[in-house]
Amino acid sequence: MEQQNYQYQENSVFVQENAVSKKFFANVFTWMFVALAISTLAAYFINSSLEAQSYLINPLTGGRTTLGTVAMFAPLALVLIMGAGFSRLSYGVLVGVFILFASLLGISLSYILVVYQLGSVVGCFAAAAGIFGIMAVLGYTTDVDLSKFGPILMVGLVGLIIASVVNWFLQSAQFDYIMSFFGVALFTALTAYDVQKIKRIGLGIEANGDQIVAVDSKKLAIMSALTLYLDFLNIFLFLLRIFGGRK
Known part of the structure; x- marks a missing residue:
C-alpha cells in the first residue's frame, strides 16, 4: 500500500511539473506572437503614413534621417539592457522594455516595405x-541532445557578426549574398537549439508556489520569447536579402 501511495505521489509530481513546463512554453510563444504582432502593426502604420515616413527617411535623398538611424539601433540597445538588467529589472519594467523593443523594431522594419515589393515580403515572411x-x-x-552543438553555433554567430561588420565597410553585394545563405542556415539551426533549451528551462522550473520563483519564471518567459523572436526575424531578413524583389 505504501509503495502504491509513493508511486501515486511520484506520478502526481510528474504531471504537475509537466503542466508547469507546458504553461511556461505557452507563455514564451504567446509573448513572441505579441511582439510579432506589435512589430507588424508598427511597420504597417509607418508605411501607410507619408508624414511618419518623412521622420525616418529623407524624402529628397532616400536615406535615413537622424531619427531613423536612432530607430534602427535602439532595438539592439534595448536587447542589451534586457540581458544585462535581467536580475535587476522588475517583471513589469521588463515587459515594458520588451514591448518598446517590438515597437521600435517594427518602426525600423518599415523601411523594408519601402525598399522591397510587398509580394516578396509576404512570400519571405511565409517561408x-x-x-x-x-x-x-x-x-x-x-x-x-542539441546542447553539444551550442559552441559551434555560437562561433558561427560571432563569425557572422564580424563578417557583417567587415562588409559594412566593404559594401560587397556578392559577399552579402553569400552571408545571407549562411545566416539562414545558422538561425534555422539556432531555432531548434533554442526551443530545446527553452523546453529544458521549463522542465527545470520548480512548481513550489514560491513568489520569487513565479516572478523569475515570468521574466524567463519574456527573455525566451525575445530569443525565438530574434531567430525568426533573422531567418526572415536573410531570406528577404536572398529572394526579395526590390521596387
Whole structure:
C-alpha cells in the first residue's frame, strides 16, 4: 500500500511539473506572437503614413534621417539592457522594455516595405514562418541532445557578426549574398537549439508556489520569447536579402 501511495505521489509530481513546463512554453510563444504582432502593426502604420515616413527617411535623398538611424539601433540597445538588467529589472519594467523593443523594431522594419515589393515580403515572411515552425517542432520533440552543438553555433554567430561588420565597410553585394545563405542556415539551426533549451528551462522550473520563483519564471518567459523572436526575424531578413524583389 505504501509503495502504491509513493508511486501515486511520484506520478502526481510528474504531471504537475509537466503542466508547469507546458504553461511556461505557452507563455514564451504567446509573448513572441505579441511582439510579432506589435512589430507588424508598427511597420504597417509607418508605411501607410507619408508624414511618419518623412521622420525616418529623407524624402529628397532616400536615406535615413537622424531619427531613423536612432530607430534602427535602439532595438539592439534595448536587447542589451534586457540581458544585462535581467536580475535587476522588475517583471513589469521588463515587459515594458520588451514591448518598446517590438515597437521600435517594427518602426525600423518599415523601411523594408519601402525598399522591397510587398509580394516578396509576404512570400519571405511565409517561408520564414514555415522554416521556424518546422525547426521549433523538431527542437521540441527530438531526443537528440542539441546542447553539444551550442559552441559551434555560437562561433558561427560571432563569425557572422564580424563578417557583417567587415562588409559594412566593404559594401560587397556578392559577399552579402553569400552571408545571407549562411545566416539562414545558422538561425534555422539556432531555432531548434533554442526551443530545446527553452523546453529544458521549463522542465527545470520548480512548481513550489514560491513568489520569487513565479516572478523569475515570468521574466524567463519574456527573455525566451525575445530569443525565438530574434531567430525568426533573422531567418526572415536573410531570406528577404536572398529572394526579395526590390521596387
